[in-house]
Amino acid sequence: MLLFSAFISGLGLGSMYGLLALGFYVTYSVSGTVNFSQGSSMMLGAVLCYTFTITLGWGMAAGIGFALVLCALWGAVVERLAVRPFVRGGSNAWLMSTVAIGIILENVALFWYGNEPRGLPSALVRDLVDIAGLGVYPLQLAIPVTGLAIAFALQFLSRRTRHGKAFLAVVQNQDAARLMGINVSRAITASFAVSTVFAGIAGILIAPLFNVSADMGTLFGIKAFAVAILGGITSAWGVMVAGLVYGLVEATVTALLGSPYTQIVTFALVIVALAAMPNGLFGQAGVKKV
Amino acid sequence: MSWARPLALAALLGGVLAFSFVANSYHLFVLTTVALTAMVGAGLNVLLGLTGQVSLGHVGFYAIGAYATAILTTTYGMSFWPALAAAAVLAGAIGVVLALPALRVSGPYLAMVTIAFGFIVEHGATEWRGLTGGANGILNIPPPTLFGYELGERDVAQLAVGFAVLLFALFRCLERSPWGLAMRAVRDSEVAAGAIGLNSVAVRTAAFALSAIAAGLAGAQFSPLTSFVSPSSFSFFQSVLFVLVVIVGGVGRVLGPLAGAAVVVLLPEFLAKSAEYRLLFFGILLLAVLWLAPEGIVGALAHRFGRPRQTAASGGGVDVPAWLAERATGAALAVEGLGISFGGLRALDELAFAARGGQVTSLIGPNGAGKTTVLNLVCGFYRPDQGSVRLGDRPISRLPSHLVARAGVARTYQTSQLFARMSVIDNLLIALRRGRLGSLAAALVLPPRDAELRRVAESLLAFVGSGGPRGGPPRGLAHWGKRQVDIAPAR
Numbered sequence: 001m002l003l004f005s006a007f008i009s010g011l012g013l014g015s016m017y018g019l020l021a022l023g024f025y026v027t028y029s030v031s032g033t034v035n036f037s038q039g040s041s042m043m044l045g046a047v048l049c050y051t052f053t054i055t056l057g058w059g060m061a062a063g064i065g066f067a068l069v070l071c072a073l074w075g076a077v078v079e080r081l082a083v084r085p086f087v088r089g090g091s092n093a094w095l096m097s098t099v100a101i102g103i104i105l106e107n108v109a110l111f112w113y114g115n116e117p118r119g120l121p122s123a124l125v126r127d128l129v130d131i132a133g134l135g136v137y138p139l140q141l142a143i144p145v146t147g148l149a150i151a152f153a154l155q156f157l158s159r160r161t162r163h164g165k166a167f168l169a170v171v172q173n174q175d176a177a178r179l180m181g182i183n184v185s186r187a188i189t190a191s192f193a194v195s196t197v198f199a200g201i202a203g204i205l206i207a208p209l210f211n212v213s214a215d216m217g218t219l220f221g222i223k224a225f226a227v228a229i230l231g232g233i234t235s236a237w238g239v240m241v242a243g244l245v246y247g248l249v250e251a252t253v254t255a256l257l258g259s260p261y262t263q264i265v266t267f268a269l270v271i272v273a274l275a276a277m278p279n280g281l282f283g284q285a286g287v288k289k290v
Numbered sequence: 291m292s293w294a295r296p297l298a299l300a301a302l303l304g305g306v307l308a309f310s311f312v313a314n315s316y317h318l319f320v321l322t323t324v325a326l327t328a329m330v331g332a333g334l335n336v337l338l339g340l341t342g343q344v345s346l347g348h349v350g351f352y353a354i355g356a357y358a359t360a361i362l363t364t365t366y367g368m369s370f371w372p373a374l375a376a377a378a379v380l381a382g383a384i385g386v387v388l389a390l391p392a393l394r395v396s397g398p399y400l401a402m403v404t405i406a407f408g409f410i411v412e413h414g415a416t417e418w419r420g421l422t423g424g425a426n427g428i429l430n431i432p433p434p435t436l437f438g439y440e441l442g443e444r445d446v447a448q449l450a451v452g453f454a455v456l457l458f459a460l461f462r463c464l465e466r467s468p469w470g471l472a473m474r475a476v477r478d479s480e481v482a483a484g485a486i487g488l489n490s491v492a493v494r495t496a497a498f499a500l501s502a503i504a505a506g507l508a509g510a511q512f513s514p515l516t517s518f519v520s521p522s523s524f525s526f527f528q529s530v531l532f533v534l535v536v537i538v539g540g541v542g543r544v545l546g547p548l549a550g551a552a553v554v555v556l557l558p559e560f561l562a563k564s565a566e567y568r569l570l571f572f573g574i575l576l577l578a579v580l581w582l583a584p585e586g587i588v589g590a591l592a593h594r595f596g597r598p599r600q601t602a603a604s605g606g607g608v609d610v611p612a613w614l615a616e617r618a619t620g621a622a623l624a625v626e627g628l629g630i631s632f633g634g635l636r637a638l639d640e641l642a643f644a645a646r647g648g649q650v651t652s653l654i655g656p657n658g659a660g661k662t663t664v665l666n667l668v669c670g671f672y673r674p675d676q677g678s679v680r681l682g683d684r685p686i687s688r689l690p691s692h693l694v695a696r697a698g699v700a701r702t703y704q705t706s707q708l709f710a711r712m713s714v715i716d717n718l719l720i721a722l723r724r725g726r727l728g729s730l731a732a733a734l735v736l737p738p739r740d741a742e743l744r745r746v747a748e749s750l751l752a753f754v755g756s757g758g759p760r761g762g763p764p765r766g767l768a769h770w771g772k773r774q775v776d777i778a779p780a781r
Contacts (some may be wrong), residue, residue, distance in 0.1 A: 034398055085581060093396060096537060099530060099582045103573030110566070138673055215457055222405055222526075229402045263413045267406035275391030 005134055006255040007248065012140045012209075014247015015147030016202040018240040020224030021231060022151060023195030025239045029171045033083050033094045034228070035075070037102025038199050039221015043160040043214060045071050046207040050120050060122075068072030068200050074105075079189045089139040101223070117213035125208045144204050144244075150198065151240045200244050200289070223250075226270045234285025257275065299545075301453065310447050317442045323514050324555045326508040331535040331547025332457040333504020338533065339542030340470055341497040342477030343393075346401050346529050347408030351381045351502045353415060353524035355509025360428045360519045361421065374510045381506020382499050389498040393491055408529050415521040426522025431513045441514070450511050454548070457504055460734045464500075467733035468740075471712070471720040473497055478709035485669060487695035487725025496730055505532075527569070534572060538579050540586025549587040561576045573760035608749035620647040621682030621698065628667060628677035628687075635664050641677070669701050670694035678735030696725045718747035 020042060024034050035041070045067050052063035082101040086093040124142055128135035158164035169177040170187045178184050203217070210216065223246065231242030247271065254262045310321060330352055337343050358377035363367040368376075392403040415422045424430065434441045434449075441449070464470045475483040476490040483490050513519045531554055539550025553575075558568045582598040583590050628641040638660050643652035653661050668674045668679050670691035686694050709717050722743055727733070 001515075028398075082577065092342070092344060093580050095401060096396065096533060097577055099346075100573045100576035100580070103530070103569060104577065107566075107570035107573060111570075181446065194411055218526075225398075226406065229399055260413070260417050264410050264417065267410050267413075270406045271388075271403055271410075272389050274399065278399065 002255050003252070004132065006251040008131075008134070008136055008140055010251025011143075012143040012247070013250065014244040015144040015205075015240075016206055016222070016243075017224045017227045017246055018231075018243020019147045019150060019198050019202045020221065021228035021239040021243050022154065022236060023198040024225060024228035025194045026154075026191045026198075027188075028228075030167065031087065032084070033087060033197055034098070034225070035078055035083070035099035035192060036095060036225070037078060037082075037105060037221070038195065039217035039219070039226060040105040040109070040201035041071060041074060041078075041196040041199035041217070042111060042220055043212075043217035044196075045203035046120065046212045046216065047109055047203075047214070048200075049204045049207065050212045051113075052116060054118075054120070064204055065091060067204065068197050069248040071196045071200030074192040075193035076189050078196070079192035083192070084185070084188075102218075106214055106218065107172045113212075113214055115214055116274065117211035117216070119211050120207040121210035137209070139205070139208055146201070146205060147243075148240070149237065150201070150272040153234060171283050223266075226267070230270065230273055303375065306451055307448065310444050310451070313383065313444075313447075315443055318447045319515065320555060320559060320746055322443075322447040322450045322511075324551045325447070325454040326512055326515075326546045326569050327532070328454045328551035329450070329457050329508035330505045330532050331551055332454070332461050333508075334532055334536050335461060335502035335547050336464065336473070336504075337497045337499075337501040338536050339546070340465065340473040340477065341494055343398075343494060343497070344533065345404040345498075345501070346526070346533065347404030347406070347411075348501065348505050348532050349412035349524045349526070349528040350404075350408040351385060351505035352509035352512070352532075353411050353521075353527070354381050354384060355506035355507075356512045356519045356523075357415060357422055357428070357536055358506070359510040360431050360513040363432055363513075364428055364430065370432075370514065371436075374507070377510035378503050378507045381501040381509070384501025385499040385506075386495060387494040388502075393494045404529075405526065408524075412524050414525070415524065422521075425521060427518060427522075428513075428607075429518050431517045431519070432577040433514050433517070446514055450508075453507060453511065454723050457507075457542060458548065459574050463737065464734050465542075465544065467736075467738050468495065468683070468723055468727040469493070469730055469733040470718070471716055471723075472727055474712050474716070475709045475720050481671070481691075482703070482709065484671075484691035485695050485701055486721045487688075487692050487723070488720075488727075489692045489725065500509050500730075506714055507611065531572065534576050536586075538575065538586055540588035540590075540592075543586065543592070546586050546588045553587070608746050610749050610753040613746065613749070620648045621684075623668065623699070624680045625664075625668065626678050626680075628664070628679065630663065630667060630672060630675050638667070638674075665701055668694075669699055692725055713752070715744070715747055718750065719743055722747060 020038055023038055023041075028034050039287045048067035048070055049063050052058045052066055053060055056063075078098065078101055082097040083094045083266070086097055105178035122139060124139035125137045127138075129138055130136075131141075131143070158168055166177070166182045167187055168181055168189075169180065170184050173186055177187075199221075227246045228239050230246065236290075246266070250262055250266050253265045257265065306321070310318065313321065330348060331362070333349055334345065337345055354587060355377040358380050359370065359373040362373035362376060363370055386405055388403070392400050392407075405409045416425050418424070424732050433446070439543070472483070472493050473496075475486070475488060476493045480490050484491075512523075535547055535550035535554050537550070538553050539546030539548065557575075559569065561567070561571065579586065585593065623645040625644070629639045630637050641660075641664065643651070643653070655661050663672065667674050667687070670686065670689050670693065674687055677687070678685055681697055681699060684697060686697055686699070690696070712720070719740060
């Protein structure tokens, strides 16, 4: 029973790690960079949703919609300010600049929103549903379903729509894509916007369960990054599966050993996994050409 | 005026020491913090500045150093000085162990491993109550004693300053040594570094271990500073701050970490606002430095006031054909039955040829025939599916590229793979060493004895017809000629 409850919560958290990690995958595959402020983007989605629905009293749909639009805009801002200036010359400076912009966002949110966590009420956490003798909130089931649905949608859209195919073209060969008339820098900006929207969705989904606070994103973002790395940041499905595995392992460790050991064991496993498979569980080392 | 800089530095040191005699308790605390932060920065400068690898978990080594001295001096009653040594050794050992998984990967992957390490140390310190006192930490850490004299705050501060000066001196020595050149070569082009005989994993592991030892030494002096350690001093954000110190000061600059530490520790003091603004300030500072002054404070100053070391071409004076003839082994390169597939494409099949020493052998073929693939296979960049490559009697087909290079094979590339951020002369100096770097310990303390090598390098450059300035970075196709030099089978 304990393990089953761990299974449900692990699945939920894991799919959210996976969703954030999909954001890492999207930007990395298009541009070779990651948005290290992904965790704060998640917090942004939750905080904005709270502001629109609770503070301003808008309806859920409007609140969520506007929150995600602003998340997308933030993603574009991050790309323009913290990534694009540093990608030329092959430097790694975008790593630290996205860390910096994440710190800035988190602290601005702290000043504006305050540092007490606040709950976000939701119809999906009002009544428990009985699953095999265990009381579960409908939201806890909705979360993994939503996460997987988004992963599916990403796969489908990238293969079936024109914009999706353009995105795949940029992933495979930036120069050829440019020659085919695809606006590569717009594709990169769009990829950052998409990744922050994913993070925002994840933040909004878990907010009713975990409360909204300015620092809810940092550790989450770091774990999601571990998930992206483990999944092999070049594979969308790998990243999603890695997220689920990570969530399940984390929940199991918490159930069996207690929460103080969760971070230690899971991070140690991350190091061991990377030592064994430097390209992640599903990634492949590309063939280098010199 | 080569005495201006050392004089200014001596004056600075004198001023700091004089200050320590009149400073009050709080100022001494701040001074010590600057010195310790600068020490971690100096170590991280080896990893980030020379080798180009970002670590976001160095607070872990700092914590290990701090807890090591705290535990050894309280629970085991050890004297401070052996505890200090033990802390440095422990941090270095853990650094080497962590380097094994960390350096099979690079870039964001390495950042992840180091982040994970930092969290494990922080949470481990909180949970391992028996050893570390858990979240409450360790109290009443005794001050260090020297021949019965108990070190006060001023002595601790001066000790920290002394160690910081030592680390800067070691960094400066390392930077100019073959190991320093090797680290920068691995940073600029790992592929080309392998092709000149450098084992990039060994080089990066050395850099990682050195940075870990520096952080451990600094952390070891942190515990007597306040007589108290607890996990709350060793958060992930502190690791970010350490990297900030290096970036703000100037990546790869000897005194960069000093400037960076001064800014990171002192500026919040002057702003005097509440601690909440501190984090926001650092985020903005990091972004601002990356945008506006990516060379950091010391780098910007060097551009403004420094004079580039533009040594003109000097001819060298070594008889190049004779020098080359000395090194010719006459060994033949023999390729037999060589084959490789990439996925479903059979790129090479049953290739055989021999290239005899002292002759020019040409491999010709149309586009896509596989000529570059042959070169890559011979040099160990790819592994053949079938067949063998021998240099003389020695099979080299399954060796990694740096060992193939040390066996005597050298190559150029279709697109120039120069070490773009190193000077022309440094490019040659590291290539001429063919992977032999000497001992790491010597690199830290002894000046490089490379006068002979420099003359050879100058002669090779003149022989090839490259007449531009030597002290600057390679630019333009004219320096392509420089690459020809690496073909010379140096031994």
